[in-house]
Amino acid sequence: MSAMTDRCSRRPMLVSCAALALAIPISGCGDDDKDAAAEKPTTFAVTATAEGSKKKALEFPATVKAGLVALTLKNTDTVARSAQLIRVTGDQTVDDVLKIVNAEDTKIPDFMQDGGGTGAVKPGATATATQNLAPGRYVIWDDEGGDEDDAPGNDQLGAKGEFTVTGEASDAELPEVPATVTATDSGTDTTDDKEYGFEFKGLKAGTNQVRFENTGDQLHHALFFPLAKGKTIKDAEAAFASQQAPTGPPPVDFANAVGTTVIDGGIAQNISLDLKAGSYAVICFLSDRKGGKSHVEQGMIDELTVE
Ligand SMILES: [Cu+2]
Numbered sequence: 001m002s003a004m005t006d007r008c009s010r011r012p013m014l015v016s017c018a019a020l021a022l023a024i025p026i027s028g029c030g031d032d033d034k035d036a037a038a039e040k041p042t043t044f045a046v047t048a049t050a051e052g053s054k055k056k057a058l059e060f061p062a063t064v065k066a067g068l069v070a071l072t073l074k075n076t077d078t079v080a081r082s083a084q085l086i087r088v089t090g091d092q093t094v095d096d097v098l099k100i101v102n103a104e105d106t107k108i109p110d111f112m113q114d115g116g117g118t119g120a121v122k123p124g125a126t127a128t129a130t131q132n133l134a135p136g137r138y139v140i141w142d143d144e145g146g147d148e149d150d151a152p153g154n155d156q157l158g159a160k161g162e163f164t165v166t167g168e169a170s171d172a173e174l175p176e177v178p179a180t181v182t183a184t185d186s187g188t189d190t191t192d193d194k195e196y197g198f199e200f201k202g203l204k205a206g207t208n209q210v211r212f213e214n215t216g217d218q219l220h221h222a223l224f225f226p227l228a229k230g231k232t233i234k235d236a237e238a239a240f241a242s243q244q245a246p247t248g249p250p251p252v253d254f255a256n257a258v259g260t261t262v263i264d265g266g267i268a269q270n271i272s273l274d275l276k277a278g279s280y281a282v283i284c285f286l287s288d289r290k291g292g293k294s295h296v297e298q299g300m301i302d303e304l305t306v307e
Contacts, residue, residue: 067170185216
């Protein structure tokens with residue numbers, strides 16, 4: 001890719017890049033902040049593979065350049081697959097990180113930063129998540145599977161690894177998209193009456209191009225569960241806020257959930273979300289970094305009606 005050509009292509013059609021360079025010889029073409037928004041994402045191609053049902057992998061290059069990265073996940077498996085990222089600031093191994101991810105303990109250590117990647121992708125499909133990746137070492141894993149008792153998750157079957165984001169950090173902005181999902185919290189203060197929640201803008205039935213943004217201090221994800229027939233958001237709130245084992249039919253349709261990966265405060269990514277017309281309960285199941293009650297237990301469940 002030529003960054004220069006790309007940036008110049010955003011200029012009015014009749015003003016050539018050469019003309020701009022002549023007119024503004026000091027800054028040249030593409031040096032100002034506005035033009036940073038035109039940076040074209042670098043593709044980072046991830047393939048989810050499987051040999052039988054017991055051996056799974058994620059295949060991807062060892063490095064990618066820092067800045068806007070379009071992570072594509074091509075699912076060649078017969079079940080849903082995902083690719084969650086975490087930037088690791090210490091010398092922890094892939095297995096060190098996944099041990100924490102899969103533990104009962106809800107604490108999230110400070111050496112796990114940023115997050116992102118793409119949530120569940122259907123068999124045979126490809127999904128893309130675009131975000132500005134900071135330089136560093138990343139652990140990548142598939143957090144699908146393992147839903148049944150004691151069944152291993154896809155990461156435990158081998159769908160895990162690490163890669164390095166090289167070069168300098170970039171301040172490039174994500175491309176504009178029509179819809180936004182914002183996850184937020186009231187910060188790391190020690191008061192008990194914290195506010196957690198979601199805001200939605202521009203979501204419609206069908207495939208949505210969405211900016212998923214975390215404007216809080218804690219890590220969040222957004223899982224969209226269709227409300228079951230005859231159930232309301234109040235039923236879902238009551239069920240997920242309760243520590244007791246559920247009784248009766250569930251208030252949401254677990255099989256048709258869609259969702260994002262986990263991102264840290266200050267991180268945003270562009271993803272696609274397939275939504276159907278109807279009402280959803282949108283939920284975050286994570287806890288604060290210091291552990292404790294899950295966000296859904298503290299009210300991070302909101303209703304979304306899609307038309
Ligand atoms: Cu959360």
